[in-house]
Amino acid sequence: MAFKTYEQQRAEDVEQLGALIATIPDFPSKGVQFKDIFPIFREPAALKQLVEHFHRYCEHEITERVDVVVGLDARGFLIGPALAILLGAAFVPVRKRGKLPGACINAEYVKEYGKDIFEMQADAIKPGQNIIVVDDLIATGGSAAAAGNLVKQLAGNIIRYLFIVELDFLEGRKKLDAPAYSLLRY
Ligand SMILES: O=P(O)(O)OC[C@H]1O[C@H](OP(=O)(O)OP(=O)(O)O)[C@H](O)[C@@H]1O
Ligand SMILES: Nc1ncnc2[nH]cnc12
16 A cells, blocks of 8 residues: 555545534434534444544644543543553543542533533642543534633643534634644534
8 A cells, every 4th residue: 555644644534534424403402413423433444543543643743742631521532542542641531510539620611502510530630741632522612611621720731622523613612722623624
């Protein structure tokens, strides 16, 4: 097989993985065009391609050492730990209220179809650690911004937000305090 440049591999990933995303109208409520990532996860080769895409992005675009990958409840848990293993980093979950034991910090947020409270264990991040925040999708940016708020409460240093899907028209990345990268933008 011919050698592919970083950009050629990126374009191939966007095309092949993008073709697997399904759009379901009016889910979970009327007017929402729900982007379903699970068809990617049903195909072993696509799942590997997805995780390797994010790993390649980090190797190519991030100069700092990544200490911790933070994943958002619940679909951020699907790629966060796999990416953390490839990066040699730790994984820390952000969970919805009431799910984590011990002392927790919290942040309230509003998202595309509702509002909620996120929590993180108070000793999950050490001051000054370099953090990547990972989720399946950014819509209004409320969820990712709340996760960023939690990291900042613990004095972590966010170096990137990573998403599989971004809904550009909702301008969620404007709420974020660090650069964002999305594999697929609609
Ligand atoms: O940018 P926003 O408007 O905040 O929306 C994006 C968030 O919404 C979805 O999660 P959801 O809260 O539906 O939870 P789930 O992963 O448990 O389904 C999605 O996985 C993101 O976390
Ligand atoms: N349109 C959407 N599709 C999938 N997940 C979402 N989370 C928030 N908005 C979403």
